[in-house]
Amino acid sequence: MKLIIANFKMQLTLHEELTLCTDLKKECVDSKNKIIVCPSFPALLAARTIFEKTEISLGAQTCSEYNKGPYTGQVSALSLAQAGCSYVLAGHSEQRSQSVTSQQVAQQALQITQAGLIPVVCIGESKQHDTFTNLEKELLEQLLPVHEALGKTPFYLAYEPVWAIGTQKTPSIKELTETLAWLKFTTPTAGLLYGGSVTPETSSALQTIALLNGFLVGGASTNLQKFKKILSLIH
Ligand code: PGA
Numbered sequence: 001m002k003l004i005i006a007n008f009k010m011q012l013t014l015h016e017e018l019t020l021c022t023d024l025k026k027e028c029v030d031s032k033n034k035i036i037v038c039p040s041f042p043a044l045l046a047a048r049t050i051f052e053k054t055e056i057s058l059g060a061q062t063c064s065e066y067n068k069g070p071y072t073g074q075v076s077a078l079s080l081a082q083a084g085c086s087y088v089l090a091g092h093s094e095q096r097s098q099s100v101t102s103q104q105v106a107q108q109a110l111q112i113t114q115a116g117l118i119p120v121v122c123i124g125e126s127k128q129h130d131t132f133t134n135l136e137k138e139l140l141e142q143l144l145p146v147h148e149a150l151g152k153t154p155f156y157l158a159y160e161p162v163w164a165i166g167t168q169k170t171p172s173i174k175e176l177t178e179t180l181a182w183l184k185f186t187t188p189t190a191g192l193l194y195g196g197s198v199t200p201e202t203s204s205a206l207q208t209i210a211l212l213n214g215f216l217v218g219g220a221s222t223n224l225q226k227f228k229k230i231l232s233l234i235h
Helices: 014-028 041-051 077-082 102-114 132-150 173-186 200-206 224-233
Strands: 003-007 034-038 057-060 087-090 118-123 155-159 190-195 214-217
Touching: 003 087, 003 190, 003 224, 014 034, 014 041, 014 224, 034 087, 041 057, 077 102, 087 102, 102 118, 102 132, 118 132, 118 190, 132 155, 132 173, 155 173, 173 190, 173 200, 200 224, 214 224
Parallel strands: 003 034, 003 214, 034 057, 057 087, 087 118, 118 155, 155 190, 190 214
Antiparallel strands: none
């Protein structure tokens, strides 16, 4: 059984998100994998009702690095807990590209654990590196603040090379295995996920990597048939 996170991003309207959640409930509820759906903030309360009494869990796509205060437009981890979330993503590359720093991501992860939720911290290199040393260096810059903030608290680490997101490109199984082994060594408290062009076409090969505890699915999670296919290929 793997953790499969559906990250709807801002790909759908609220109505489309709730229709998809209803379809997921009908069609994916007996999957052997653990499904976590991350819709937009306005969809959370209604999605919670849809997924009530199912094994499907709810997640949010980000949260504030603060617990409370004058932060217009932000949402606290505690409010997300009260809205029914169990998981929260922190540091997705689409957040980092809007100048959210690794320090802020680490503070978000801390807020998430303090609210009793499970952080899914996303890291990934912005471009393909020539050497493993350069890759390590970029990943470590993102990881060290998280190590400092979370200490030994367990969390999920989603390795998502930015160049693989939404591009139909993935690292080779050999490259991915090497990077994941290094991540497991540096961060033994984390469960490892992979994200970046997880589709029906790439899932069979990706799911052979023993170090992986699951996947973060973006684009393909907003298409019921593709998502169902991915669920059926991963075990
Ligand atoms: P993708 O996105 O599956 O569309 O590549 C993954 C992600 O951004 O988490």
